[in-house]
Amino acid sequence: MRILISHDTVYRYANPPASVVQILRLTPRNHDGQYVGSWRIDISADCRLDAHEDSFGNLTHTFSVDGPVEELVIHVEGDVDTEDTNGVVRGAIERFPPGLFLRETQLTTPSPAIRDFAAALKAAGYGETLSLLHGLLACLYEEMTFDADPTHAATTAAEAFAIRRGVCQDFAHIFIAAARSLGVPARYVSGYFFRSDGVNDQNAGHAWAEAYVADLGWVAFDPANGISATDAHLRVAAGLDYLGAAPVRGTRYGGGAENLAVRVRLQQARQQAQN
Amino acid sequence: MAVAFDEMTGQDGKLRPAYRELSAWLGEIRPDVLDYRRREAEFLFRRIGITFAVYGEADSQERLIPFDVIPRILSAPEWALLSRGLEQRVTAINAYIRDIYGKRECLRAGIVPEDLVFQNPVFRPEMNGQKVPHDIYVAIAGIDIVRVDDQTFYVLEDNARTPSGVSYMLENREIMLRLFPELFSRHRIAPVDNYPDELLATLQSIAPNTAAAEPTVVLLTPGVFNSAYYEHSFLADKLGIELVEGRDLFVRGEEVFMRTTQGPKRVDVIYRRLDDDFLDPLAFRPDSVLGVPGLMSAYQAGNVTLANAVGTGVADDKAVYSYMPEIVKFFLGEEPILRNVPTFRCREDEHLGYVLDNIDKLVVKEVHGSGGYGMLIGPAADKAMLAAFRAKLKSAPANFIAQPTLALSTCPTCVDSGIAPRHVDLRPFVLTGRDKVRIVPGGLTRVAMKAGSLVVNSSQGGGTKDTWVLDG
Numbered sequence: 001m002r003i004l005i006s007h008d009t010v011y012r013y014a015n016p017p018a019s020v021v022q023i024l025r026l027t028p029r030n031h032d033g034q035y036v037g038s039w040r041i042d043i044s045a046d047c048r049l050d051a052h053e054d055s056f057g058n059l060t061h062t063f064s065v066d067g068p069v070e071e072l073v074i075h076v077e078g079d080v081d082t083e084d085t086n087g088v089v090r091g092a093i094e095r096f097p098p099g100l101f102l103r104e105t106q107l108t109t110p111s112p113a114i115r116d117f118a119a120a121l122k123a124a125g126y127g128e129t130l131s132l133l134h135g136l137l138a139c140l141y142e143e144m145t146f147d148a149d150p151t152h153a154a155t156t157a158a159e160a161f162a163i164r165r166g167v168c169q170d171f172a173h174i175f176i177a178a179a180r181s182l183g184v185p186a187r188y189v190s191g192y193f194f195r196s197d198g199v200n201d202q203n204a205g206h207a208w209a210e211a212y213v214a215d216l217g218w219v220a221f222d223p224a225n226g227i228s229a230t231d232a233h234l235r236v237a238a239g240l241d242y243l244g245a246a247p248v249r250g251t252r253y254g255g256g257a258e259n260l261a262v263r264v265r266l267q268q269a270r271q272q273a274q275n
Numbered sequence: 276m277a278v279a280f281d282e283m284t285g286q287d288g289k290l291r292p293a294y295r296e297l298s299a300w301l302g303e304i305r306p307d308v309l310d311y312r313r314r315e316a317e318f319l320f321r322r323i324g325i326t327f328a329v330y331g332e333a334d335s336q337e338r339l340i341p342f343d344v345i346p347r348i349l350s351a352p353e354w355a356l357l358s359r360g361l362e363q364r365v366t367a368i369n370a371y372i373r374d375i376y377g378k379r380e381c382l383r384a385g386i387v388p389e390d391l392v393f394q395n396p397v398f399r400p401e402m403n404g405q406k407v408p409h410d411i412y413v414a415i416a417g418i419d420i421v422r423v424d425d426q427t428f429y430v431l432e433d434n435a436r437t438p439s440g441v442s443y444m445l446e447n448r449e450i451m452l453r454l455f456p457e458l459f460s461r462h463r464i465a466p467v468d469n470y471p472d473e474l475l476a477t478l479q480s481i482a483p484n485t486a487a488a489e490p491t492v493v494l495l496t497p498g499v500f501n502s503a504y505y506e507h508s509f510l511a512d513k514l515g516i517e518l519v520e521g522r523d524l525f526v527r528g529e530e531v532f533m534r535t536t537q538g539p540k541r542v543d544v545i546y547r548r549l550d551d552d553f554l555d556p557l558a559f560r561p562d563s564v565l566g567v568p569g570l571m572s573a574y575q576a577g578n579v580t581l582a583n584a585v586g587t588g589v590a591d592d593k594a595v596y597s598y599m600p601e602i603v604k605f606f607l608g609e610e611p612i613l614r615n616v617p618t619f620r621c622r623e624d625e626h627l628g629y630v631l632d633n634i635d636k637l638v639v640k641e642v643h644g645s646g647g648y649g650m651l652i653g654p655a656a657d658k659a660m661l662a663a664f665r666a667k668l669k670s671a672p673a674n675f676i677a678q679p680t681l682a683l684s685t686c687p688t689c690v691d692s693g694i695a696p697r698h699v700d701l702r703p704f705v706l707t708g709r710d711k712v713r714i715v716p717g718g719l720t721r722v723a724m725k726a727g728s729l730v731v732n733s734s735q736g737g738g739t740k741d742t743w744v745l746d747g
Contacts, residue, residue, distance in 0.1 A: 048528055054401070055404055062529065064526060064528070064569065097389065099390055100394075102390075243561060244400075249556075249561065250568075251557060
């Protein structure tokens with residue numbers, strides 16, 4: 001599938017800050033089943049974008065803007081070819097052995113409730129790691145309700161699981177916490193999801209999880225949709241949790257409240273030729 | 276427990292040569308004069324304002340660390356041995372950290388278990404594959420040494436993050452010089468007052484290559500509420516560098532600048548006394564207001580040196596400690612000059628079994644704890660405490676190590692009843708620059724003020740002494 005992406009992150013400030021510093025993880029890389037055609041990032045303010053690769057292999061851009069900044073728009077545009085790999089992620093840049101992804105982070109520390117939830121699955125006899133993970137995916141999708149109201153960017157897996165509600169980030173964090181508590185390395189992925197229901201305009205990017213299965217490698221699970229990743233998933237950055245893969249992390253000096261609006265538009269490119 | 280080795284009288288009560296003059300002097304000085312000087316010392320410390328906040332105490336107020344006026348003395352040959360051992364140990368630590376964040380050869384060779392590194396909270400994935408200026412990760416180390424007999428010094432703990440206490444080494448000496456000039460005139464004591472110069476030279480030597488010929492060095496403090504704030508301001512003053520908080524610095528175009536009255540000034544080396552977690556809200560804890568947003572990107576671009584580097588905790592974690600002798604051998608191809616305290620790794624079944632059976636004879640430590648917290652001293656614990664620790668050990672064995680209860684050496688100390696032996700340790704400070712390793716002869720001697728107590732940590736009521744290294 002050829003996906004066209006247009007993604008705007010718009011900050012509006014009540015009182016313009018004196019300056020803004022940000023780090024972006026907004027650039028996808030190639031791996032098996034994902035080929036980036038074109039990709040560009042535009043910042044509405046005058047600044048220098050410094051490109052780097054972080055320690056997990058994600059492409060980052062850092063910049064600082066001297067204000068007063070009234071509005072800041074980060075515009076991302078590109079096209080990517082994807083293929084369905086049954087969720088298996090091969091050929092991605094790997095900087096660490098899978099064991100690293102058993103680390104707990106503040107956002108993914110399993111609460112006793114998450115541990116029990118995961119242990120119950122194991123006890124239910126799902127067997128091999130892969131089917132255990134599929135069980136986790138299905139049960140989590142069943143157990144949780146998608147709800148953007150009660151959670152926010154700093155909500156932990158434990159908090160979201162306690163109320164059984166959250167957004168894709170929360171679903172991913174709970175999945176990761178549960179998988180790690182079972183001794184399965186797991187990580188957070190941020191990216192985009194092309195919806196087959198014709199809803200092209202979204203107000204957020206997407207997030208899911210990858211878990212490591214011996215003999216198979218990294219396998220992507222999308223607990224918010226209850227499915228394995230497909231060619232509708234466009235993988236941008238991976239990390240131990242949201243903070244390690246967040247599309248934008250930033251700080252501003254001075255100024256008042258900020259208003260953040262995200263507009264993501266995904267379209268499937270018309271195929272030139274069809275079989 | 277065996278009778279402890281005494282720094283002054285050894286194991287057999289025979290006066291050791293390094294203490295000959297001190298012993299004579301102690302015999303001569305009138306108790307009321309000694310007592311008067313003790314009170315004078317306390318008054319001076321109070322006036323300087325050298326205080327320490329103790330966490331976990333109900334009133335948690337700042338207080339004075341007790342100072343003992345009787346110095347602890349090391350002979351020249353003893354120091355020569357220690358000094359060689361310290362340089363070797365810190366050199367190995369630097370090589371190890373570089374390897375952990377680089378080629379990981381010691382993991383492949385099985386020297387250190389992989390999970391101990393990758394699942395350790397103090398391992399910083401953000402440092403993986405990052406170069407640091409001149410490959411120096413630990414520019415300032417504080418190595419805690421204990422002694423058990425005439426010949427044997429053990430390393431008790433490596434401090435490779437932000438070791439504190441050096442201000443006490445300097446202040447203790449200054450106060451002793453002031454109060455006991457006659458005692459100094461009877462000895463040839465190696466000076467320590469060049470420490471600030473040595474530290475500055477070390478920090479300047481590891482400036483990034485993009486720095487000006489005369490690099491700008493600053494000391495970054497978490498602020499006045501930090502328990503070691505006194506030391507931060509003291510050192511900045513002695514080094515003649517700016518004492519800054521996160522809000523005084525900012526990052527532009529991957530360079531770090533300091534706000535000054537003359538406009539922004541580029542900063543090349545940051546002697547940071549702020550923990551990794553708080554350094555940069557864009558890379559670590561997003562809620563930290565103590566750090567500098569974007570600092571890590573300037574660091575990764577090679578435009579600023581952080582001393583110590585980020586992620587050095589992988590070398591001083593108590594779980595890694597037990598592997599240090601192998602680490603020294605692996606990276607330097609040498610036998611360790613300074614030995615480790617024999618250590619049981621509770622993560623290994625065999626060791627765990629032994630520890631559970633002998634817990635009343637052992638010291639059990641939490642691998643991520645510090646300052647004497649989360650520690651059990653078996654022989655001093657009651658049944659309930661032993662049972663509680665056994666349960667903790669069983670539920671998370673990998674979180675603990677255990678060591679035999681050491682008969683730490685004692686040193687004569689002024690106490691209420693006169694002069695009595697009290698257990699001591701020693702924290703020398705090892706400075707690693709691009710050009711060389713510098714170790715000021717001496718360090719901080721900590722003393723357990725309670726009779727029989729082995730806990731010397733200032734947070735647990737320990738005191739300090741001036742440490743003398745005899746010249747020739």
